Amino acid sequence: MSLDITRINPYFEDVMPQEYIDLEKNGSFGSEKRLGDLGAFKELLEEHPMCAGCHLALAFRVLVSSLPRPEDSILVGSTGCSSLAFTQLALHNIHSLFGNQNAVASGLKRALKLRFPNKVKDVIVMAGDGATADIGLDMTLHSWFRGENITTVMFDNELYANTGGQESGMSMCGAVLNMAPTGKKFQKIRVHELAISAGCAYVAVVSTAKPKNISECFKKAILIAREVGPTYIQIFTPCPTNLKIKPSDSKKVAAERFKGDYAFKEHITDEAREYLTSIKDAVKKEALETEAVLVSEDKEIPLEGG
Amino acid sequence: MPANELKEVSTEYMLFEAKREEQFITGSEAVREAVRRANIDVAIAYPITPQSESMHLVGDLYAEGYVKEYFRGENEFAVMSEITGAAMAGVRTFTATCGPGTLRAFENFPMWSGARLPIVMGFMTRAINAPLSIQPDTIEMSFLLDTGMMMMHAEAAQDLYDMLLMSFDIVEQTSVHIPMGVFVDGFFVTHTRQKINIVTEDVKLRPYNPGLSPVPHIDMETPPFRLMRDPFVMKSNYISYAAHASWQQEVMASAQRAKKYIKKYMGSFIEQENPDASIQIVASGTAVSQAREAIRMLKAEGIDAGLVKVKVIRPFPADEIKAVLSGAEKIIIPEFNRVGWLCREVASVIPNNDRILPGPRVYGGMTMPPEVIIQVVKEGALVGV
Numbered sequence: 001m002s003l004d005i006t007r008i009n010p011y012f013e014d015v016m017p018q019e020y021i022d023l024e025k026n027g028s029f030g031s032e033k034r035l036g037d038l039g040a041f042k043e044l045l046e047e048h049p050m051c052a053g054c055h056l057a058l059a060f061r062v063l064v065s066s067l068p069r070p071e072d073s074i075l076v077g078s079t080g081c082s083s084l085a086f087t088q089l090a091l092h093n094i095h096s097l098f099g100n101q102n103a104v105a106s107g108l109k110r111a112l113k114l115r116f117p118n119k120v121k122d123v124i125v126m127a128g129d130g131a132t133a134d135i136g137l138d139m140t141l142h143s144w145f146r147g148e149n150i151t152t153v154m155f156d157n158e159l160y161a162n163t164g165g166q167e168s169g170m171s172m173c174g175a176v177l178n179m180a181p182t183g184k185k186f187q188k189i190r191v192h193e194l195a196i197s198a199g200c201a202y203v204a205v206v207s208t209a210k211p212k213n214i215s216e217c218f219k220k221a222i223l224i225a226r227e228v229g230p231t232y233i234q235i236f237t238p239c240p241t242n243l244k245i246k247p248s249d250s251k252k253v254a255a256e257r258f259k260g261d262y263a264f265k266e267h268i269t270d271e272a273r274e275y276l277t278s279i280k281d282a283v284k285k286e287a288l289e290t291e292a293v294l295v296s297e298d299k300e301i302p303l304e305g306g
Numbered sequence: 307m308p309a310n311e312l313k314e315v316s317t318e319y320m321l322f323e324a325k326r327e328e329q330f331i332t333g334s335e336a337v338r339e340a341v342r343r344a345n346i347d348v349a350i351a352y353p354i355t356p357q358s359e360s361m362h363l364v365g366d367l368y369a370e371g372y373v374k375e376y377f378r379g380e381n382e383f384a385v386m387s388e389i390t391g392a393a394m395a396g397v398r399t400f401t402a403t404c405g406p407g408t409l410r411a412f413e414n415f416p417m418w419s420g421a422r423l424p425i426v427m428g429f430m431t432r433a434i435n436a437p438l439s440i441q442p443d444t445i446e447m448s449f450l451l452d453t454g455m456m457m458m459h460a461e462a463a464q465d466l467y468d469m470l471l472m473s474f475d476i477v478e479q480t481s482v483h484i485p486m487g488v489f490v491d492g493f494f495v496t497h498t499r500q501k502i503n504i505v506t507e508d509v510k511l512r513p514y515n516p517g518l519s520p521v522p523h524i525d526m527e528t529p530p531f532r533l534m535r536d537p538f539v540m541k542s543n544y545i546s547y548a549a550h551a552s553w554q555q556e557v558m559a560s561a562q563r564a565k566k567y568i569k570k571y572m573g574s575f576i577e578q579e580n581p582d583a584s585i586q587i588v589a590s591g592t593a594v595s596q597a598r599e600a601i602r603m604l605k606a607e608g609i610d611a612g613l614v615k616v617k618v619i620r621p622f623p624a625d626e627i628k629a630v631l632s633g634a635e636k637i638i639i640p641e642f643n644r645v646g647w648l649c650r651e652v653a654s655v656i657p658n659n660d661r662i663l664p665g666p667r668v669y670g671g672m673t674m675p676p677e678v679i680i681q682v683v684k685e686g687a688l689v690g691v
Contacts, residue, residue, distance in 0.1 A: 094535045
């Protein structure tokens with residue numbers, strides 16, 4: 001049923017917007033698309049309004065292009081710059097209130113399990129550092145304590161970008177920002193460490209300096225969240241507008257920080273690791289069996305195409 | 307009867323035809339008995355006195371299989387947000403809170419209305435800090451009047467039981483689909499035993515039908531897939547302003563459209579006793595019971611007074627109240643709160659407001675002896691400050 005909703009009723013084809021038709025004909029629904037295919041297929045994110053050089057937008061594109069099953073993925077966002085991307089997204093998604101994203105996702109995931117007991121519905125929270133680590137921190141943490149089967153992604157630009165560059169809990173100590181006129185007085189919150197102690201089965205700290213790494217970690221996070229427990233991905237996404245740097249310099253900032261304090265970190269529980277191995281084994285086994293079936297049926301059913 | 311063997315019936319059958327039996331139970335137990343038969347998918351709880359017992363009992367129903375999913379959330383704001391997610395996914399939900407919990411959760415209530423979520427929720431009213439008090443007080447109802455939620459006010463456990471059971475079908479109508487708060491005075495009703503008529507047949511309400519929702523559910527099963535709940539309209543242009551304004555009007559219109567369903571199950575928005583008396587006492591909640599006693603005592607003294615029991619606060623039954631008070635010379639409005647929100651509501655819809663003798667108002671957990679109502683009838687306004 002899920003894939004059917006991406007198909008356009010033939011009677012409406014002539015009135016549907018071209019971008020919707022493109023999503024059906026050449027999108028990522030029901031097909032394996034890789035990060036390397038970006039540009040060669042119709043992306044789920046359409047004409048986002050983010051600033052030039054915005055690495056949140058870059059991370060967002062990478063993430064939604066890496067969803068294992070976009071046709072069964074539901075996203076929950078929050079208030080902030082990222083919410084402006086959500087309105088442009090070709091997936092069911094929720095904007096509720098500022099900070100309540102992990103609570104909404106918890107109720108949503110549990111209700112979807114009741115409604116669709118035999119289906120996997122991936123529920124993914126994507127929100128900024130303010131939403132995740134400040135105003136919504138209690139709900140972020142409690143969704144992890146409860147072991148909700150959801151993936152949480154933080155776009156960490158180390159400030160409140162959408163409201164004009166104010167200090168957030170994720171800002172660097174000493175950073176001079178709006179509402180921190182003499183510099184931030186305390187350390188950046190170590191949310192990834194909180195995630196580990198709160199019981200996340202998989203935690204990764206990644207950066208737009210390495211988009212492919214974001215994609216790989218995100219896929220792992222979603223698979224693990226289905227069966228093992230909550231997962232957390234923290235992405236460094238520099239904001240040139242509020243850092244007051246040239247849009248083209250975001251990449252340089254990301255690369256420098258990646259070599260320094262924003263290097264790649266990954267934590268995976270034994271249970272999650274075993275689960276990933278079991279999926280890989282199952283995929284290999286299925287591939288071998290499919291091959292065997294094709295070989296045995298080759299004479300009776302000629303394979304079409306070339 | 308095991309939960310999975312209950313027969314599904316219509317709300318009409320549940321309310322008007324199913325066999326009932328008198329039981330001597332508390333208001334909290336009346337909540338349990340309504341929820342047992344309401345076919346709830348997701349219930350989420352957070353403790354606060356005097357609500358806690360109601361949601362403990364709903365938890366027991368989960369353990370027995372009558373409620374499909376149940377857990378304790380981390381605070382009321384989070385609980386209402388968790389309920390939001392569940393309702394957006396297309397299931398029937400239930401929760402309850404009171405007083406400070408209502409205020410902690412507050413941002414969710416207008417969001418529920420705007421998002422057209424058919425949530426039924428219990429409020430076991432309690433005083434608001436400071437000073438801290440766990441005692442009964444209906445002031446939170448004043449704050450909720452303009453959230454877009456519909457509101458019913460139960461006088462006793464029987465009202466509470468029936469109002470909860472009827473509310474699911476009312477809010478789940480395609481043309482309605484906005485939340486309903488069922489209010490009951492904490493402790494006075496929740497923690498006292500009363501005789502109430504409970505359905506004894508092995509029946510439950512039909513399940514929520516997501517297909518009847520006027521807004522799509524967030525499940526990636528409902529077209530279109532390019533869909534946000536609920537898109538914000540914050541551009542600085544006239545189209546955005548008009549979109550937000552017309553959406554708010556639509557929420558208000560939903561409450562008006564609910565009237566015929568409320569009437570179908572409740573019969574009337576107000577109940578009147580002794581309509582020809584020139585003295586009329588207008589009340590809601592347990593203040594109605596106190597007014598009844600005052601009227602009985604007045605009658606013994608030879609003073610004739612009537613009663614107007616207001617059962618539905620939103621949508622406010624303005625025409626009905628205006629009509630029944632047209633001949634009244636003295637109008638007394640006893641309330642369990644400081645601000646006198648019912649008095650303000652009544653005054654806003656009737657002519658000649660000098661007929662109203664505000665009060666008595668008791669609050670902070672005080673009781674309302676019928677004598678104080680009688681004092682207002684005889685001596686005039688008594689509102690404290």
